[in-house]
Amino acid sequence: MSLQIRRVDKFADLQTIFRILQEDGAIIFEGFLSPEQVKQMNLDFDQPVIDTGPGSKKGEGYEQIQQFHGYQTTRVNNLVTHSKTFREQVLNDDLIHALGEYFFRKESGDWWLMATQLIQIGPGNVAQKLHRDLENFPAFIKMGKSGPCVAANCMIALTDFTEENGATRVIPGSHEWDNFEMSEEERFRHEDTIPALMKAGDMLIWDGKLVHSGGENKTESEYRRGIALPLTPAYFTPEETYAFSIDLEIVRNLPARVQKIIGFRSVFPSSGSGLWQHNFEKLEDYLGLN
Template sequence: MTLTTLTPDATVDDLYQVIQRDGGVIVKDFLDSATLASLKADLTPALDKVSWGSHEFTGTRTRRLGALFKHTRHAADIVLHPLYHGVAERFLTLATPVWSGGSRDEMPANMQIGTTQAIDIYPGEGAQPLHRDDSVWHWRHPEGGRQARVQIMVAVTDFTADNGGTRVIPGSHTWDDERAPRPEETVPTEMTASSALIWIGSTYHGGGSNSSDTPRMGVTMSLDLGFLRQEENHYLALPRETVRELPEPVQRLLGYEAAPPFVGWVEVDGVMSEPIVLLKDTAAAPSGS
């Protein structure tokens, strides 16, 4: 079995149906060539200053760069892309029926940006251990009842079976937690630069080994349920001045929006408020922010 590749004129429903079936999908030409070139130019100098990983999971011949929203404006192009943002909404913004007093209401969920990384896998790197990304929250399968994450990996350079293209086990999102993933069950993500792999948090995957003579560079991000703790701490990684320069939808996705009913509120002048007010009113921000 191989991963299904869709063209950029695919609909959100097309992506949703394939991911529901396989656990992941490739979208060809997700970014235009000019955006891709600018993204690469922004990130390469910063990646060149990053040290190698220190263990098997992060890689000892792999460079990883986080806090992408302070390194490139094109991080916003990825997270707000209609196909990625749209399919993440389909999986994540499900309503939960709850009682409040004498009424039973449908409480919607919202989304937030969980993790952001540029990942450069160099020749000689071994395969990353297979894992599910939603394990960061100790998520159970199928007891979780819903998806916690929709992740994307944009190919900045070509991904092949030989250069470390992400390995995925199609269908593994349906497994329970007793079944262990095996390397022989994986298929490589093979896609041209500017294409993207989109998968859900319950799908087993891992970075591939690089037996080629060139590095493989990708940019990954996640959109997660808004009521879970973010994997990457954007409040410490991104100066508030940087966040103020981003489009408001991105500010909200970075965590400056409370999750219904009001998880993540902040007190401003004695009022339980949406945290985004701290970006709009500099006088309300705590000193030193």
């Protein structure tokens, strides 16, 4: 386990990447996006960010979710619709698909995206509560580190991520800890975290068992913007309702493997007769997708 987040370029040997993920639970890919891709997607997302605004829209009774969301943090979903570059290039990138296969294929079979979410942390936003992404699925908490991998996450920087503006914070090696069922006070300390410092275009990916959080934005006028791509086995319900958000004509023009990870093709776990089907036939056949 490294005390720092190890870095590679996006064309690094896959076995080296997988070894680092196994040892540390996280890795940074330098230059995952080109400057042109970063520029175009920032342009694509500027207006949706303005339209959405900061803070959770969930009302009374959802105070914990509001705090987790971030009162000065803007979260935008449906990135597939908002950006042609995102849906045709980022979601079809070989590295994203290789990572999905690494995390899930052997134990769970097919996988897909829990969400496509832009996260912009604004000035004054406090550090997020430390957590593990597998906590979205409570039954797996009891299984601890020996349970199957049921979550992984990517954070793609669209601006520089610095200590001051809220860079994602991680504890390398915490995916191997034994404290999955302890209280938050017993198991996590912010002083044990380190920031994932990135240039715009870099990507951090981490195991769903790794302890992490969004950092505090201590600046007066700087916004930290990134794209979160949480991955899960395809037998879990996604966070984002793609089928109600994305026009089918957009989907028709996407590669088959992209259609699948956003829920427009049937999926096949490592056991069973398949999920997300129509009349026991593949969804893609019902929809007339090539």
